[in-house]
Amino acid sequence: MGYRVAVVGATGAVGREMLKTLAERQFPVSEVAALASGRSVGQEVSFGERSVLRVQALDSFDFRGWDIGLFSPGASVSAVHAPRAAEAGCVVIDNTSHFRMEPDVPLVVPEVNPQALARFAKRRIIANPNCSTIQMVVPLKPLHDRFGVRRIVAATYQSVSGAGKEAMDELYAHTKAFYVNDPVKPEQFTKEIAFNCIPQIDRFMEDGSTKEEWKMAVETRKIVDPDIQVFATCVRVPVFIGHAVAVVAECTRPVSVSEARSILRDAPGVTVVDQHEDGGYVTQAECVGEDTVYVSRIRRDPTAENSIAFWCVSDNLRKGAALNAVQIAETMVAQGLLGKKAA
Template identity: 75%
Template sequence: MGYRMAVVGATGAVGREILKTLAERTFPVDRMVALASGRSAGQQVSFGDDQVLTVQSLDSFDFKGTDLALFSPGAAISAVHAPRAAAAGCVVIDNTSQFRMDPDVPLVVPEVNPQALARFKKRRIIANPNCSTIQMVVALKPLHDLARVKRVVVSTYQAVSGAGREAMDELWSQTRGVYVNETPPSEQFTKQIAFNCIPHIDNFLGDGSTREEKKMAEETRKILGPDIAVMATCVRVPVFIGHAEAVHVEFEEPITEQQAWEALREAPGVIVLDRREDGGYATPAEIAGEDSVYVSRLRRDLTVPHGLAFWCVCDNLRKGAALNAVQIAEELVAQGLLAA
């Protein structure tokens, strides 16, 4: 028995990855519809090895009779169309920032808080966290279960694919242009991204932080616990795919490196690649296309009581977006919460 499904934002990088991931994981689909803006209607996208979908206009699509829709069209579009889909009886998994902090919408990472799905029926909308939050909480969860996280200081090194296909094109064109002394102007970023790092993702807020940094703090607290303090600095780097994070954690209770290693090795969705030698760690270039969060450079942080530090990397289009959404759908099925 399969489900009648729609992918919203199907022509974008995440939307295409959602279609690819659903097919790879053989999610039970009876009917799949690809939706996007009116200007994208008529384009074609692949679903699996042998199915090509013609993109339909989101504005005119009737969600009645659709069991499940995975949204990744941008927050403003989700704000209009996700409630419309839910009102038609469709369950929505939304990958934008629109509903993440809504108290009536569960914010879910299946390896971390699958129990939160029980609350989705009030709005029929489930939120997918920010990509940088997802990989951090997947790594933090087994440690939090051991010793309770008190405070997190994190610096992110985020790939341009997190800003969309046009951002990837800008990195490519600027990199090529540097070699012929014809660097194109910056349109997707505030400064040149090629051969550079930009400590600015999303809009600035009054306290000097950015919205991306605020998202990491608020979402971590909603997922793991309301008393956790989070200080984030989010940086865009000239990498196409794969976010990296340097994470410093202060725990409420003692925790040893050995305990942390063992907990991480047993944790779902985590691969520990940590040899204290040249090359004994994971980098974004190596994990593109992978589903897991890779943890390396685990060590004591002697600057705080009960402190640990680690490095983690993750494919931001896979686990950071598409895969997490598909895993939410799988968990709905496993818990008997999605009727076909």
């Protein structure tokens, strides 16, 4: 019993994590294909501890007969090949930004809005949200259900892995150059990334926001509630893996910190570590390889009525990307949306 799963962008950081996550969670597969661009054809990637897959060419791959496509090849590539896979009968779960705001494409975080998957059939494409959006809405949704969140002010501290392997290589090179006093030239970022914070992720828009900040606002409204207002500042920090978000949520109903902490402790996908003492919180370095969203520093904001603040961290390659995509596939199986597979 199993599904035929194609992983697109299999040689990238997220693609490799998708393969790893499929194996770790023992998703019911009968066959797995690793797909990438022509320059990667013939490379080998791991699937679990014992299997090695040879990379095939995406351009010529026939998706007929394949059940699920986990896509993370870049937005322009998904724009071409995701519809092609969907037309062949494959259900596409796309990790890029290309389809997220299309009204007939569900944008899904399984702990938050699994009911949205019911609308997948028209396009056979499901979108994975932005990594920082995912880890923010997982704890936000249960708070919204209880207190009625109406406005969010958020600041992100996003690791370089969110920009891909080349960005991780640049952080390593810039850090090494710093210690030997070599000159550096930013290529993946607009400024030197080592020992620095860059308040720009993606391009600038007309109102002065960056597209990453816009994504967090519009995606939160699509996933959680169209009436929530979001103001975000997104910052790239010299961390290899793991995003952090500092959130202040203004609510329509009175907020109790103790109740909020209790709600979050019971929330799916959330782990609360919130001791008011030195080190009584979780940092980015501690969340690498973990599936949960860690929530710390829960407290009231005394400057705004009915407001609560929290700090959350998560592995952006896992819950922020690969894990969320695999969880979408698992939820579809549980809901009977992918059909039954014979033993």
